[in-house]
Amino acid sequence: MNDVPLPYRVTQVRDETADTVSLALTPAGPTSLAPFAPGQFAMVYAFGVGEIPVSVSRIDRRELVHTVRSVGAVSAALCALRPGAHVGLRGPFGTGWELDRATGQDMLVVAGGIGLAPLRPLVFDALAAPRAYGRMNLLIGARTPHDVLYSQQVHAWTAAHGPLHCGVTVDRPAPGRLGHVGVVTTLLNGARFEPRNTTAFICGPEVMIRATARDLLQRGLPAHRIRVSLERNMRCATGHCGHCQLGGVLMCRDGPVIGWDRAESLLSVREL
Amino acid sequence: MTDSPAISVLDREGLDALVKTLTTEGRTVVGPTVRDGAVVLSELASADQLPFGWGTRVEAGHYRLIPREDGAAFAHTSGPQSWKTFLHPQREKLWSADRGADGQLSLTAEQPEQPSYAFLGVRPCDLRAIAIQDRVLTGGHYQDSGYRERRSGAFLIAAECTEPGATCFCVSMGGGPAADNGFDLALTEVVDEAGHRFLVRVGSEAGAEVLSHVPRCQADVETQTAARRAVDAARDRMGRAMPPVSLRTLMGQSLEADRWDDVADRCLTCGNCTMVCPTCFCTTTEEVTDLTGDHAERWQRWDSCFDLDFSYLHGGPVRSSPRSRYRQWLTHKLSTWYDQFDSSGCVGCGRCVTWCPVGIDITEEASALHDELEARLRLQEQAEQQERTEKVQ
Numbered sequence: 320m321n322d323v324p325l326p327y328r329v330t331q332v333r334d335e336t337a338d339t340v341s342l343a344l345t346p347a348g349p350t351s352l353a354p355f356a357p358g359q360f361a362m363v364y365a366f367g368v369g370e371i372p373v374s375v376s377r378i379d380r381r382e383l384v385h386t387v388r389s390v391g392a393v394s395a396a397l398c399a400l401r402p403g404a405h406v407g408l409r410g411p412f413g414t415g416w417e418l419d420r421a422t423g424q425d426m427l428v429v430a431g432g433i434g435l436a437p438l439r440p441l442v443f444d445a446l447a448a449p450r451a452y453g454r455m456n457l458l459i460g461a462r463t464p465h466d467v468l469y470s471q472q473v474h475a476w477t478a479a480h481g482p483l484h485c486g487v488t489v490d491r492p493a494p495g496r497l498g499h500v501g502v503v504t505t506l507l508n509g510a511r512f513e514p515r516n517t518t519a520f521i522c523g524p525e526v527m528i529r530a531t532a533r534d535l536l537q538r539g540l541p542a543h544r545i546r547v548s549l550e551r552n553m554r555c556a557t558g559h560c561g562h563c564q565l566g567g568v569l570m571c572r573d574g575p576v577i578g579w580d581r582a583e584s585l586l587s588v589r590e591l
Numbered sequence: 592m593t594d595s596p597a598i599s600v601l602d603r604e605g606l607d608a609l610v611k612t613l614t615t616e617g618r619t620v621v622g623p624t625v626r627d628g629a630v631v632l633s634e635l636a637s638a639d640q641l642p643f644g645w646g647t648r649v650e651a652g653h654y655r656l657i658p659r660e661d662g663a664a665f666a667h668t669s670g671p672q673s674w675k676t677f678l679h680p681q682r683e684k685l686w687s688a689d690r691g692a693d694g695q696l697s698l699t700a701e702q703p704e705q706p707s708y709a710f711l712g713v714r715p716c717d718l719r720a721i722a723i724q725d726r727v728l729t730g731g732h733y734q735d736s737g738y739r740e741r742r743s744g745a746f747l748i749a750a751e752c753t754e755p756g757a758t759c760f761c762v763s764m765g766g767g768p769a770a771d772n773g774f775d776l777a778l779t780e781v782v783d784e785a786g787h788r789f790l791v792r793v794g795s796e797a798g799a800e801v802l803s804h805v806p807r808c809q810a811d812v813e814t815q816t817a818a819r820r821a822v823d824a825a826r827d828r829m830g831r832a833m834p835p836v837s838l839r840t841l842m843g844q845s846l847e848a849d850r851w852d853d854v855a856d857r858c859l860t861c862g863n864c865t866m867v868c869p870t871c872f873c874t875t876t877e878e879v880t881d882l883t884g885d886h887a888e889r890w891q892r893w894d895s896c897f898d899l900d901f902s903y904l905h906g907g908p909v910r911s912s913p914r915s916r917y918r919q920w921l922t923h924k925l926s927t928w929y930d931q932f933d934s935s936g937c938v939g940c941g942r943c944v945t946w947c948p949v950g951i952d953i954t955e956e957a958s959a960l961h962d963e964l965e966a967r968l969r970l971q972e973q974a975e976q977q978e979r980t981e982k983v984q
Binding site for chain 2: 322323324325326347364366367368369370390391394403404405406407550551552554555557558559560561562564566567568569572588589590591
C-alpha cells in the first residue's frame with residue numbers, strides 16, 4: 320500500500336534524548352505494511368500536520384519502531400504523540416543497508432547523532448548471526464553524552480566483551496562523565512578491522528559521512544564497500560515529486576543507502 | 592507517394608464533425624483557442640473555436656499573436672500551457688483522513704471519476720513530452736494512479752508542425768515537426784489554391800473507429816505531397832538549436848562552470864520555465880484541515896525546483912543560491928533525467944525561452960557551457976603538452 324497511508328497505533332513512546340523520541344507502532348487494523356529491511360524508511364503521517372520520511376530503527380514481526388528528532392512541524396507533532404494515538408504509514412521505501420554484502424568480512428558501523436537510528440536494526444541483525452561476519456565494530460559519535468541514542472543499549476554494548484566492539488565519542492563532554500572526546504573518525508584507530516576485507520555502513524550528518532568515508536578510503540577500503548545513508552527533502556517517496564534528487568540519484572528510489580563510489584562525486588559539489 | 596486507405600482528408604466541416612463525434616462519445620475535447628492575447632488550451636465545443644487565422648511571433652521573453660491571412664488553425668507555436676495541465680493537473684487531492692472520537696484514523700484514497708479527454712492539436716514536441724511524463728509517472732515501480740487513468744483514457748489528435756517559432760529547437764533534441772507515433776489521429780494542415788484542408792493519418796484502432804464516423808475523402812496525392820513538403824520545410828526552419836554534442840555529458844562535466852554565475856545574475860528564480868515546461872513534473876504536498884479539526888485532506892500541487900523550500904532539510908535549503916537552482920533545473924532536464932528515466936527531459940518546444948521574463952535561452956546557456964568546457968579542455972591540453980615538452984628537455 321503506497322498511495323494512501325495505513326493507520327498504525329502508537330503502542331509505546333520512549334524519550335531517547337531531550338529532543339528525540341522512539342515510537343513503537345503496530346497496525347491499527349488487520350492489514351500491515353510489507354516487511355521492512357534495515358535502512359529502509361516509511362513515510363510517517365501526523366494527522367492534520369503532514370508526512371515525513373523516517374527510517375525504521377527496530378523491526379519486529381508486526382511492530383516497527385521509528386526514532387524521530389523534533390526539528391520541524393511534522394517531527395514535533397510526532398514527538399508529542401502519546402500511546403494510543405494513531406499515525407499513518409506508507410512504505411517500505413528505498414534501498415536497505417544490505418547486510419549480506421558484509422558476509423565473511425569485518426564490519427564497521429559508524430553512526431553520528433540520529434544516524435544511529437537506521438543503523439540499529441542492522442546491528443541487531445548482525446548480532447543475531449555473528450558467525451556470518453568477521454569482527455564487528457560500532458562507532459558512535461554524538462554532540463554530548465546526553466545526545467547518545469539508546470543509551471542503555473549502547474552502554475550494554477560498550478561494557479560487554481561480546482562479538483561487538485562498541486566505541487562512543489562526544490564533541491563536548493558533560494561534567495562528571497568520563498569518556499572519549501572528539502569526532503567519530505578518532506575512534507577508527509581503536510576499531511578492529513582489516514581495511515581490505517571490511518564493509519562499512521555509515522549514517523550521520525553529511526560532513527561526518529564525508530570525513531569518515533574519506534578516512535576509510537585512505538585506510539584502503541574500496542569505495543563500493545562503504546555504504547552511506549543520505550537525506551533529502553521528500554514529499555512522495557514514490558519517485559514522482561522530484562524533491563529528493565541528488566544529481567542523478569532519486570533518493571527515495573535509488574537511496575537512501577548508496578555506495579560511496581556513487582556518493583563521493585555527488586557530495587563534493589556544493590549545493591548539488 | 593501511395594494512396595493508403597489509412598490516410599484521408601477532412602475539410603473544416605469535417606474537423607468540426609470530428610469534435611462533435613468525440614463530444615458525443617462523452618469525451619472532453621481540449622484544444623487550442625485564442626484567449627487573453629494568447630493561444631491557450633481549453634475545452635472546445637466546436638472546431639470553430641480553434642485559432643483560425645492566428646499565428647504567433649515569439650522570441651526569448653516575447654510572445655505576440657499575429658493575424659494570418661490564410662486562416663490556418665494550427666500555424667501557431669506552443670502557448671504558455673501544455674497538456675500536463677490536464678494529465679498532471681496543478682492541484683489534485685490525494686487522500687482524506689478522518690479522526691474518530693477515540694483518536695482512530697481512517698484514511699481514504701481520492702478516486703474521482705477521471706474525465707475522458709480528447710486532445711486536439713497536440714504538437715509532435717508535446718507528443719514526446721507526454722511520452723516522457725508517461726515514463727516518469729507510470730513507468731517506474733510506483734505509478735501515479737490519477738495520471739495513469741487520465742492518460743489511458745485520453746484520445747490524442749496530433750497536429751504536425753508547419754510553422755515553427757523562433758524559440759523552437761525540437762530537431763536538435765532528436766525530434767522534429769512530424770508526428771511519427773503516439774497518437775490516435777494525426778492531422779497535417781494544408782492551405783493552398785486547392786483549399787483549406789487537413790490530411791488525417793490513423794495511429795490506432797481507436798483513431799480508426801472515431802474517424803469512421805466523420806465525413807472525409809480519401810487523400811489525394813497533391814494534398815499528401817503538399818503536407819509532406821510543409822512538414823519537411825518546417826524541419827529546416829527551426830529558430831534555434833542546441834549545440835550538436837552530448838548534452839548529457841556536457842552538463843555532467845559543467846557542474847562547476849563559471850557560466851552558472853553569469854546566468855544566476857539574470858535569473859529571477861521565478862519558476863516560469865518549470866511551469867510552462869511540458870515535462871517538468873515536480874509536485875509538493877499540502878495538508879488542509881477543516882474547522883472541526885477532525886477532517887484533513889492531503890493535496891498535491893505543482894512545485895518548482897526554483898523555490899527555496901523545494902530542497903529544504905532541517906536547518907535550511909540544500910540549494911539556496913540562484914546559481915545552484917538554475918543548475919539543478921538545467922542539468923536535470925538535459926542530463927540527470929537520463930539517469931532517472933532513460934531519456935532527456937527536454938523536447939525542444941521552446942516554451943521556457945519564450946516565457947522567461949528576462950529572456951534566458953536554454954540553447955544559449957547550453958552553448959555557453961559548451962564553449963566554456965571546450966576552452967577549459969584546451970587549456971588543460973596545452974598545460975599537459977607543456978609539461979611533456981619540459982620533461983623531454
